Amino acid sequence: MALNRLFASLTVTSNLITRRTIHVSCYNLASKPNIHKPKPGFGKSYRRIVHFPNEYTVKPLDVTNLAGRDPVTGRVVAKGIGGGIKHKYHWIDWHRDGPTEGPPQEEKVIQIMEDGCRTAHIALVAVGDKLKYILATENMKAGDILKTSRNLPRIPVRANEGDAYLLGALPTGTLVHCIEKAPGMGGLYVHAAGTHGTIMRKQDDRVIVQMPSKRLFSFSQHCMAVVGRLSNVDHGNTPIGSPQRNRWLGNRPRSGLWKRKDGRHGRKIKPPKPVKEIFHPTTKPLPVIKLNMHP
Template sequence: MNSLRELFVNLSLGKQLLSTKNQLPITSLERFYKYKPHDKPTPKPGGGKQFRRLVHYPENKKYTVKPLDVTHLAGRDPETGRVAAKGIGGGVKHKFHWVKYDRDGPEEGPAQEERVIDVMFDGHRSANIALVGNKDNLRYIIATENMKVGDIIKTSRAIPRNPVRANEGDAYPLGALPIGTKVHCIEQTPGFPYHKIRAAGTYGTILRKFEGHVVILDTRKHELAFSETCMATVGRVSNIGHQDVKLGSHQKNRELGNRPRSGLWQRKTGRFGRKIRPLPPMRFVSGLPAAAPEKLVLTMTPHPEPVPIYGNSF
């Protein structure tokens, strides 16, 4: 012990510490951790932003059927790194298949034909996907209920005078299909890549047509009015039994990328009862968003000419 003290005294730092009046032992030196404040904003969930995965698309943004790499975010914001969703984390890593939802075809003449090359499982969505191709053009689409390898599917944007007899997997405008047809992957606005009814086992039924619109009854029994030029795929989405699958264990839920919630088990007592509400009225879906109203700027500058005052003068 004396030898260690002599070695410490010989050091320059040791001489300074031992020369002070309040000599501190070597073991009493404290470490000071300085807190570094940050100006990173708190992430706000919602607004079409998801915190489960980050897909690495090609730099040229050109469509490809090559499986894309994925980075798991585990519920964190990709910009700030702060936790935004606590129920997300872990899970089996899958390659991402870029699905091309828009089915674009000729507006005149015969319909475009494509052959189904493969029907496969995709870990990033509930429905199965299908690889279809025409000559050198390949793409992924959402598979239908009875789609199989070797099927020929058609795509056309023409609206004939008489309704067409479409097979499962064909894509036509809503105005070209007869009433009672089951459809999915419906364009919300003609020409824009925003589609409805894409989950596994879902479909919509054509109820009626009026004034250039087609009314669709979705799985929630809601009536939605689309433009008759919106494209839709005939049939029901594949993987019908997705909602009936039993996880069976907590480990299976972790494989799906869901973190455990509170372990407190509570029985549903039904104290507040079941609220039965009427269905909402028909809602128009198609159409571009309305333009923002023009802002009026009020100033206090005097009028160039005096304004006459009518009535009794004081």
């Protein structure tokens, strides 16, 4: 009889716990829906959205600044982004396409300018009756003639700075940037200011390139690359200079995490330690050792 009562009480208790758990779960689900909060990184920028038209144009594109928020939910994802000077976006043409036979295609540099949405400088280039933007190299200037070719000769070509050739057509030791991942995809690697890759060696139909991170990448010999080092070499060595200029760049302050005296990792003001007494060492007599004959 007592055993039946015990089972009945356990059954009632379990039913109450189950009902309460379901009630609380439903309440939490209704009041706090499970909204997926994105995380910064993973190749997605929460600084700005560029409105690209359907066709390529050299006109500056309109930009919507996100201030570190997700464009869908409006939630703050990156807290360190906000404010800054508004910049127009210049559309870079990543495809340097040329003839596969005969003499290379010639392009003339019209103007070298700065772009607020990227670290390297850009160049306005005329190709026939069309204009396009490309990344400028270290010593590129207005009036230069650039050559572009997809021909793979038997003997490596002697290319000048700013020329675009296949990796298999360039000699070992050439500095390159804007390297294609696959033939025809457009320049994908090495875009930052002052960076470059180096052609180390060739293995069959592959070309080994040392990236700015000192890691070796193996590309197909039919991938295009631009010769030379990218412009704005001193970008990484130039100090910001002031907190106000950091705000112009679109970086928000860290909300007082660090203070010199009492903040995080700061120099804390602590009371002095108590007085330490120093005594002259005194010689104490050694204890007397008593010996006996018993083990």
